[in-house]
Every structure is written in C-alpha cells, then in structure tokens.
Amino acid sequence: MAKRKISGRLALCAGMLIGMSGLAGCGQSASDGKVEVELVSYKPEAVAAFEKIAERFNETHDDIRLTIDSPNEAMTILKTRFIREDYPDIVGIGGDINYSNFLDADLFMDISDLEEITMVKQSYLDMDKELEFIPQEGVYALPYAANAAGILYNKDMFEEHGWTIPATWDEFIALCETIEAEGIQPLYLGYKDTWTCLAPWNALAVGLSDSDTCNQVNMGYTTFTEAYGEIARKIRVLLDYAEPNPYAYGYNDACTAFARGQSAMYPIGSYAIPQIKSVNPTMNIDSFTFPANETEERNVLNSGIDLQFSVMKNCENKEAVYEVLRFLYEDETIQIYLDDQGGIACKEGDFAIPAELEGMRAYIENDRMADYQDHHYPSEMSVDAMIQTFLLDSSENSVDTFLTRFDTDWKRYNRDLIRKVQEYQKEMGDAQ
C-alpha cells in the first residue's frame, strides 16, 4: 500500500519535470511549410543591421524564412552548440583562428559553386586561404566585410596645429615629438584589456614581417625571434608617447579619452569608430596606415576579414541557404550593413569608403593590405597578454625574454598542428 503511494508521488515529481520540459519547448514556432534558415552572427553590435536585412529578406521570399541571431558571447555559444551538435545553417564569424579551427574540424561546406565567390576581392580570398592549417580544396567562406587598423587621428586637432600625416617611422616619431612639445598627448593606448595590445602589434607586424610568418614557423623555416624583433622594439617606443600607466585604462576608457581630445592619435582599428562616436558624435576622425617602415613603399595596411559567412556541412537546404547568401551579397544589402557598421566591403565594386578611412583609401584601392597576424595565433596562447607582460617588463633583455617565450610557447600550444603540417609537408614531398 505504502509502496504504491510512493510510486504515485514519484510519478508526480517526474510528471512535473516532464511538464517543465514541455513548457520549455514551446518557444519553437510551428512550421508553416517554409524552409527555415538560421544564421548566427558573432557580431552583436550589428544586430540592428541584421534585423533590417532579415526583415527585407523575409518580405521578398515566400518560401524561406531567415532568422539572424547575434547573441552575446557568440563564440562560447557557437562552441557549446557545436558540442551539442545543434548546428545553425550559416555562421557569420571573423576570418581568424576560430575559422581555422572550425574548418580543421571539418564543420564547413565547400561553397566554391556559389557564383558570388567570383565577386570577392582576391586579397580576401587569399587571406582565407592562408588561414587554412592544411591547404584545402574548395572555398569555405564568403568574405563579407573587412576592417582596417592603423592610426586614427583627431582631424580638427591636426588641422588646427598644421601637423602632417607621417609616411615613415621616423616621421611618425618626429610627429609624436612635435605633438608632445605642444603640450598634447600624442597617443592613447588603453592596454588594460589585453587585446588592445594587439592593435598596434598587428599594424606594425604587417609592415615588418611576412603575412605567412606563422606558417613559415610551423614548417620550420624561421623563428619568431628572427621575424618579430623589430616589431617588439618598435611597439615599445609607443609607450613613450602615450598616457602614463596605460595598463590602468581599458579599451572603452581609451575610446572615451580619444573622443574627448585627450590624445591626438589612437592606434586602433576602424571597429572602434562607433564606440568613439557614441561619446562624441560630431568628432572629425580620419586615419592613416601605420608607418612601420623607414620607407613609405614598404608600408602595408592592416586589414582583415571582420565578417564572413560559412555554411555548416550538415545543412540540409543548400538551395535555400545559397539564396540567402545571394541576397546577403547584393550590393544593396551590403550597403545596409556598411552604413550601420562602417568598414570595407569584401565584394568588388563601388562601395563608399567611410570618411574615417579616407586616409587609407590609396592602400585599399591598390590592394596593399595584409591580414592581422593574430588571426593565426591560438587564443589559448594569449599572445595579447604576453605582449602586455613584455611591455611591463622593464629589464634590459626584455625583447629576448619575450621572443624566446614566444617561440617556446608557440611550439607548446601548436604541437599537434605543427605535427600535422609537417606530416602534410612530408606527404607532399613524398608525392613529388
């Protein structure tokens, strides 16, 4: 008797649990014959643009319903969804190490038969190629928008004082001296958020080292001690012209300070412009390519893919997904995105370059661009924190300490990858 009652109560509890899970499932909308396409973007700041784009798409398509999600902590969310094997149809991610890893894990579909691929600027397709650990057949991403990094400057301040845009490293240092002599702080760095250390690092690195340095190291052709020495020495010099104790202030603080005219220049990427303008909407900002070299001809603009779309391998409705990609790649759609987010279109064509990037125009139009080096760094190696550590290290041989650590840590964090690359090399060598 007692036993039956117990089982009764237990059943009740179990019923409650099941009831709750039923309740949790009610969020999914019933199907109405339309093909659902789900796109997850890693750029929550672009949510407004994407909402507009999705709305337009759904108005013009009766058979497909597009939902675009731009969650926060998007990378964590994407990774947990991959663990769950709960894949969206399309992911919008950056052209960085995550793309390399996902591709290496065989998650993406070859989209080389999509006609839009032929409309992409070659340099961006090349960047994606370089991101492949092991060279792959086919195309796995549709580059959408790029950003550029170098130096942002306060245009009104420059005009007022008659400062000119530097084209070489020496001119840049001379400019900093001039600005400082007039009682103005030349640079603001905001190194508290370690990733900000990578902004000048990358901008210097594109000018001072090969774009495939990391691959060369993996294949054993060079070391970072050889390749990165000058970058390390030059990034250190910036500290002399920046706010005292830059490790106290984060990215937001630096944007605020620059927006308020507390510094004349800010070595950061175009992605910072919306944040700066939120503090000072009328600010007159322009930019120039980081003059890393002694001669102008050797300078390269740091530009990388900020957003690209990849189709998940197990996506079922290839046709519907391609329709979405085609729509996304229409000039009008791209313009909606650019108007909201700034940046540079990866598609060939007549897209307006934002006024703030006017100073980089020549480099963009002549395709003198190279990808962020940190797109090749494994995130768990935390190169950003290593650079911060190096800059905080005031001992004499800090450059050597840093680069030696860079080389040893690189081997440690990329051990499986290096083995894979070298196996592949050997295979290719054997095949020849």
Added chain:
Amino acid sequence: MKKKMTNRDKTFWAVMIPVLVLFFTFNTLPMIKGVVYSFTNYRGYGSYDYVGLRNYIDLFTDARVGKSYLFTFKYALAGTVLVNVISLVMALGLNSRIRFKSALRGIYFVPNILGGLVIGYIFSFIFTYILPAAGSALHIGFLQNSILASERYAWVGVLIVGVWQAVAMNTIIYISGLQTVPQDVYEASMLDGAGKWKEFWQVTFPLVMPFVTINLVLSTKNLLMVFDQIVSLTKGGPAQSTESISYLIYKNGMDGGQFGFQSANAVIFFLVIVAISIFQMTVMNKKEEQL
C-alpha cells in the same frame, strides 16, 4: 515491529535510488567523462586523439598553470584570513549593545545578495577612476595609479572585492555563533573582572570555534574557486598576474582549444580542493577537542 522496519527500509531505498541516479547522472557521470577527456587532445568539437598522460606531464611543466596556482593560493590564503578576521570583528560589533542593530545587520548583508559580475564591474570603475583621482587630489602616491594596472598589486584589488562580498555571509554565520553563547557565561566572567580582550579569547572564541571551522572551510573553498571577480575586474591581467585556476580552465578550455588539457587541470584542482578541505577539517576538529 521487524516487518515495519523493512517497510521503512523499502521506503528509504525507494527515495534514495532515484536521488542517487539523478546525482550520478548529472554530477558523477560528467565528471568521469571530464576525466576521460583529460587524456585526450580534444578541442571541444571535431575529432580527437588519446594522448596518454601528456596533459598531466605538461601541467607540471607549464609556467602559466604554475603561476595560476600560486596566485590562487596566495589569494585564498590572504582572503581566508581577512574574511574571517573582519567578519568576526563585524559580528562582535553587530552583536553588541548598539542602536539600529537589525537595520545595520541588514545593510551589511547586502553585498552577498548581489551578483559577483555586477559587483566586479562597479568596483572596476571605482578602481580605475575614483581611487586614482582621489589619490592625486590628496597626494597619496600609491593610490594615484589604478591598482588593477599594477602587476604586483592587482591581486589586492581582486582580493578587496572578493573579501567585500564574502564578509557579509561569514558575519551572519559568526553572529549566529555568538548568539549561541549563553549570556550567563559573560556575566560569570565579568564577575571575575576579566578584561574584554581576555574575555574574548578565553570565553567567546572557544565557544564559537565550531563556526570558525565552518567559515574557514567555506570561505577557503569559495575563494579558491574565484572566477566572477577575475572576469569583471582584470580578465587575468596585467601580465597574466591574476589568472586564477578556474579562470584559466574556463578561458582556455572553453574559449580556447585546450579542453583536454584544461580537463586535466580541473581534475588536479578538484583533488587539491578536497585535500585542503579535509586537512582543514581534521586540524580544526582536533583544535575543537582541545578547547
């Protein structure tokens, strides 16, 4: 009678078995899986290989992991001492003859009900702007730079926030400990003319000893697992000087591609926490017996 007991036993097991199944499925089973992953080079997605003991060997030679253990222990040790001293003093204050007693107790508990992340963001703002500005205005040298920017002292900033939040809970626990001390014990000691200081060490402290044990074990465990404060205050910086073990496991295991390696780290971390807690409990139990 005998039959009744077996019925009781049956009921007991009818309750216990589903509970055990639930606990096993969502605690022990994933932990076992975690241990299995610790022998792989799994990234969290895609394929992986078994790598034997490599992760564990790496763990003991990894300078960054070593540094995170040092930081975490330093933080937990200093935190445990501070939290317990401060909250015992607070409890004595809040338990003495003061006005607005319940209001004050209520206010001092507020930090505990607030989320760690939110608190961290607020304090981060204070450390970055308010304190340095106050430091320059008052010409106090060490305040003029944000404490969170100092490689040597950033951990103190994290500690301040961690202690600020932990004190609330421990104070309440000590207050309830003090309330178990019967009033006549004090009266007896007062007749002897014992001084306040002496009274505390000879009368009060031995009686609240069991609460010291609870507080020590709980605060040490919570401080060792510090995570929210790191995320919101320093993100492990500057120069990786405030990377706690939990933060490193999350950051590189979940965000980075080191899931296998960080699983090994988590396994070792678990063993360390258990060992410390057992050690604390045995030592304190001995102390309690002595008193």
Added chain:
Amino acid sequence: MIERKQKTNWVLTIVLILGTVTVFFPLYMALIIAFKQPSEMTNDVAGALSFPEKWSLDNFRQAMEVTDFWHSLGNSLLITLATIALAIVIHSIAGYVIGRGMAKKKSFRIIYLYIVSGMFVPFSILMMPLVKQTAQMGLGNRAGVILLYLVFYMPMNVLLYTGYLKNIPMALEEAADIDGASTWKTYWNIVFPMMTPMHATVAILTALGTWNDVMTPLVIMSGTGQNTLPLAQLNFQTQFGTNYNLAFASYILALIPILLFYIICQKQILNGVANGAVKG
C-alpha cells in the same frame, strides 16, 4: 539583572553606521552611472561622482528593451522558483532518509559522503560534458537548467537537512510508527513541517545562488532564445564597445527584484542563513 539595563554603545553604533559607506558607495556609483548619458562620462573624480544632468529613465527604458526585461525576468523567476520548490521537496526527503539511515547503516553513511563531496567538484570539469549530455537528453533548456541546479545544490542542502535532523528527536517518529503510520506519512505529516526553519534557509541560499548565476544558463540554454536576467546583461559587454550607462541601468534593473525580495523578507533571510550555520 534587569535594573542593570545596558547602555547603548554609541561610539560603536556610529562607527558601524559610517562603515555602511562601503556598502552604499558602490551602489551609489552604479545608480548615477545608470542615469547618465555616455557623453556625461568623464575620466575625473568630480565628474564621476556628480549627479547626472537630468534624472531621465531613458536608459532604463532602453535597457529593458534590449534585455527583453519582462521575458527575462519571467525566466529567472520560473527557474529560481521551480528550483526552490523542488529543492525543498527532494533535498529535504533525501536529507531525511540519509540522516536517519546514517544512524543505523554504513551504506547511508557512504551515500552521505558521496553526495556531500560533490560540493568540491569544480563546475569547470563538468561543464563541457554536461552541455553535451543535456543536449542529447533534450534538456538544453530551462528544465535542464533547473535539473542541474537541483544536482548542484544537493550536496549543500543535504548537509543542511541532515544536520538539522539531529535536533528532531526520533521519539516522535517512533510514536507515529507505533500508531501504524507509514514512514511516508510520518515524514510528510510530522518531520517535514518540523523542518520549516531549514526549508527557509535552503530556499534563501538556493535562491541567491541561482538568481545571480550566469554560467549554467549561458552554456546550457544559449541559442534557445530564452534568457535569464544575468544572461541578458551580457548584451552590454561586447569587446568593441560597452555602453556603461545602459549596462549599469540593466544591472540596477536586475538588482531591484532581489533587493525588494531581500527588503521584504530581510528578517527571515538573516535568520535562515544563521540557521544554516547553527544547525547545519
């Protein structure tokens, strides 16, 4: 004894009142930042401490919109309340069975140690396997989060209940036993009501833990379109731009429900927490 009425210690009272600044100051900061506009944010102390130019609820309205406040609040309430209710039912009976069983049998002693040791398992080791497992079981949703909380809080709550049980004499149950009541009935009619103070403690500790938790809902229910309040606040922390003012407005919004709850039930909460320490 009564004539020796003790005098108020005013010095101590004042010191303790002044000490509350450490609690109020951070909250004051959060509040004024929540009312300011981004253009009012300055890097100097006077500007940071000053009142906003005008007390507009605009930030709050916007924050409510971005976080889908009522929906997120509903989810947070649902998860917290369901967890509390189930914790009180399931953990108390588990605590009772273990506590009483432990006195007689070694097997229950082992179960006790097994469950309580779960307190020391770092979430980080469980996280990734749990994500996979809950998804496979169709529990990557609010129900899954509730279920996980029930498991995470089981060690602590079982510890509390078994501890409290030591204060409830066996005699009552034995008497009921002799009267012919089943164990089940005895528990619900006699023991369960007697543990009321501990139910309050368990409810409070569980509520504080679940209400503020970000990690579990983040990894378990992300992508389901459901948010809890702390999860929704992450909307303001993007790498390339934080709107501090909106963020702080949303923090304040998230604090209000639990602060209200605390102000209303302050006495019960403090007693409840104290109870956990004394009897646990």
